[in-house]
Amino acid sequence: MNDTPGWASPGSSPSDGQGADVPRPAEPAEPADATGSPAKWSDHQPPAGHWSPPTAPGPSGPVPPPAPAPGWGGGHHQSGWGRPPAAKPGVIPLRPLGVGEILDGAVSTLRAHWRTVLGITLTVSVITQIGDILVQRYLVPVPPKLGPDPTPEEALSQSVESLKASLISLGPTMLLTLIGTFVTTALLTIVISRAVLGRPVTLSDAWNEARPRLPQLLGLTLLLPLLSAAVMAVGVLPGLLLGGTPAGVLLTVVGGIAALVVMVWLLIRFSLSYSALMLERQGVMASLRRSAKLVQGAWWRIFGIITLTTLVMFLVSMIIAIPFTVIAFAADGEGLGGLLTGTTPEFGWAFLIITGVGAVIAASITYPISSGVSVLLYIDQRIRREALDLDLARAAGVPGYGAPAPGDTPPGS
Structure with missing residues (x-):
């Protein structure tokens, strides 16, 4: 029994465990001859270099295909005399993706839908950062100041107090981070899935489609x-x-x-569960099993891509945060001299607000890119294993792949 799910954009059918009622990809239609019968291939085929891909208009205008990636050869796309380039209705070509294409697709989503994306990330980042500032100001105790020549006992006491302050702030900070991750994951997953199909999406669209899945997503966000x-x-x-x-x-x-x-190992194994839960309408445990199934056999590749993305996002955050930290030290505490000597600031309002602004800017850039990589990894794995690109092309209205399913019709069309 075939349990491979089709493309399940938000609001469409579940995937795993459902067979006959899941929409399957439509194969490219064969042209008909004058009698209405399907045309047969001629014995004389044109050379591969003369092949011209379809440029018929789709629902949103012409769909120009991009150049094929070097070295790619998906078996279900090849013909006997040439390889048609993959359709690209949205931010990625509909074929197996390379690392650079996944990162580029995430950045392209940020550029193409910047109003919606920044509306989500700025709102979430500002709210969580305000909460973090209040935690730092009112819940975290200030470590004792050391004299000019502290004794070993005083230095040890100061280190213990600093560790205690860090542990006190860790719980609320992690909770705020989880809340921010929960909201941005829910909304950005919808935005990115629409961007793959080349469809516009507003903040209200993303919220309306994500809202029914929020309880399950919250359970998954807390479970991991x-x-x-x-x-x-x-x-x-x-x-x-x-x-x-x-x-x-x-x-x-x-x-x-x-x-x-x-x-x-577990976090990589379950790294695609958020996308499975949102885009396939899976439950919490079913999304974990779905992620494990998709990651199987590709653990090291996904680990490498996620690690590379994490390092890039860390560097971007540091590049943005360092100037704001320097300005914060200059405006509060011991000034730039305190920064050079390693003096711990007393978390005055000026210091917290300035560093908070830097954190908001960094999060507004890194949140959508990291979420985009996660969703595109999920789509890439399904393209490689389940020929999801055929379903995506059909849902996007690419000529030759059949009519979009009712669940794939964009709102308001």
């Missing part, structure tokens, strides 16, 4: 961090039970490293 925490607890708990003995310290370190490896 809890799962990671449980794995880490299991890894370090035996060593902690042995106390501060050398064996206990060694067991804690080894268990922590092993738990970290398992955490990374």
Whole structure:
């Protein structure tokens, strides 16, 4: 029984576990001859270089195909005498994607739908950053100041107090981060899925389509961090039970490293679950199984792409944050001299607001790109495994792939 799902844009049919009622991709139609019968291939075919792709208008105008990627050869796209270039109704060509194309597709979504994307990310970033500023100002204790020549005991006490302050702020900060991730994931997944089809989307469109999936998405957003925490607890708990003995310290370190490896493996294995939940209308556990199925056999590739994206986003955040941090030190605390000597600022309002502005700008750029990479990785895996590009071309109205399914009709059309 074939359980491969078709393209399930928000509002259409579920995927896994449903067979006959799931829309399947329409094969390109064969031309008919004068009698109405399907035309047969002639014995004399034109050379490959003379082939011209279809340029008939789609629902939103002509659909010019891009040049094919070098070295790509999908079996279900090849003909006996040439390779037609993949259709590109939106931000990506409808074929297996390279790393650069995934990153470019995420950036192209930000450019093409910048009003909607920035409306989402700026709103979420400002709200979460205000919450973080209030936490830093009123919940985090200020570490004790050291004298010009502190004793080892005073230095140790200051380090302990700084660690305590960091741990106190960790809980609220992580909660705010989860809330921001939850909202941006829900809305940006809808925007990116529309951008792949070349369709416009407004903030109200994204909200209306994402809203029915919010309870399940919230459950998934909370489940994955809890799962990671449980794995880490299991890894370090035996060593902690042995106390501060050398064996206990060694067991804690080894268990922590092993738990970290398992955490990374699980997070990559379930990295496509958010997209599966939103775009296939899956439940929480079904989306985890769906992600594991799509990632199977491609773990290292997905790990490499996610790691590269994380590093790029970290560098972008640092490039944006460093100037604001310098300005914050100059405007508050010990000034630039405090920055050079490593003096910890007292988290005055000026310092918190200036660094908060930098954090908002960085998040407004990095949120949509990281979300775009996640969604495009999901689409890429389904193209590679399930020929999703045929369903996408049909849903986008590309000529030769059949009429779009009712669930693929854009709102208001």
